[in-house]
Amino acid sequence: MVDYSVWDHIEVSDDEDETHPNIDTASLFRWRHQARVERMEQFQKEKEELDKGCRECKRKLAECQKKMKELEVADAASGKGELEKLQAEAQQLKNEEKSWENKLEELKKKEKNMPWNVDTLSKDGFSKSVFNVKPEEKEETEEQKEKKHKTFVERYEKQIKHFGMLRRWDDSQKYLSDNPHLVCEETANYLVIWCIDLEVEEKHALMEQVAHQTIVMQFILELAKSLKVDPRACFRQFFTKIKTADQQYMEGFNDELDAFKERVRGRAKVRIEKAMKEYEEEERQKRLGPGGLDPVEVYESLPPELQKCFDVKDVQMLQDTISKMDPTEAKYHMQRCIDSGLWVPNARPGEGAEKGGGGGEPTYEEIPRENKE
DSSP states (O other): OOOOGGGGSBOOOGGGOOOOTTSOHHHHHHHHHHHHHHHHHHHHHHHHHHHHHHHHHHHHHHHHHHHHHHHHHHTOGGGHHHHHHHHHHHHHHHHHHHHHHHHHHHHHHHHHHSOBOHHHHHSSHHHHHHSOOOOOOOOOOHHHHHHHHHHHHHHHHHHHHHHHTOOSHHHHHHHHHHOGGGSSHHHHHHHHHHHHHHHHTTOHHHHHHHHHHHHHHHHHHHHHHHHTSOGGGTHHHHHHHHHTOOHHHHHHHHHHHHHHHHHHHHHHHHHHHHHHHHHHHHHHHHHOOTTSOOHHHHHHHSOHHHHHHHHHTOHHHHHHHHHTSOHHHHHHHHHHHHHHTSSOTTOOTTOSOTTOOSSOOOOGGGSOGGGOO
16 A cells, blocks of 8 residues: 655645735745755765765774774783773774764654655656666777767757747756757857857847756756756756756856857867968969969068059050169079969060069060179
């Protein structure tokens, strides 16, 4: 026959109470919950201290008995006084051990008679009755993780994005209750990448919204890790805690959220800079002349008087400028112009590189004789 008497000793849930209209009900319930939690924590602390004291007493008694045996084996007359001292100490420790055990027994009776409440009723029952806690599995390889993530995203991307757009605690809790498979590392990883993508696209407000849901998921995963349970078994505990959280807990959540958003902005900036460098390098490769030089870089390295010749695209001005330069320097610059495509040999007017100008390239023979090597 089932014993239903245990249900006669339960604290009434806060939300079943009727309060005066002038009383802030939410604050009253939070205060009651906090007081109940503090009582439970104090009881647990007392239990741990008694257990610690009992174990320490047993350890000392074991050491004392070990020393007594060593002296008995030695059977030395000089150790007789020490043996009597140890026997007296052992007797005292036995008395202390019995005292510790009596206190622990009383505390256990007290715990058994304590009324159940919303915290003790729901703390472990859900996780044990719905989801089995699996033993620690072998570490997955990076390839396995990547494949698992890809498969999960392909199947649930739409649902993950829906969760990322939610704003209210109750909506998030209900959606995860309807879709518990989303409570996992794969969802958190996808949300992180999505946040960076949004920041790169300059969708800052949407990024901040998704970032909030990312931290929600990460807090749930951290809670599961600390409790050593399946994340699906404890996400309700997170929402219960966050909805009644004190200022310190909320500050911790918000601090982590702000730090995460800063990391996202940093990652997005790095990605944009990398993309810009890749684009610039692609453009540079397209510009390279027949000799493998960049016409823009060559142009910027030319003396101002040569740059002016290319700006105005005047062949005669170029010839006159070269004739006034040192022959070695003139040949060096003109060869680099050819290798970069800045100056195209035997080209018709209008042909040449971006910074190139004007007609055909003056060959070495066309350079005034006094400027030849």
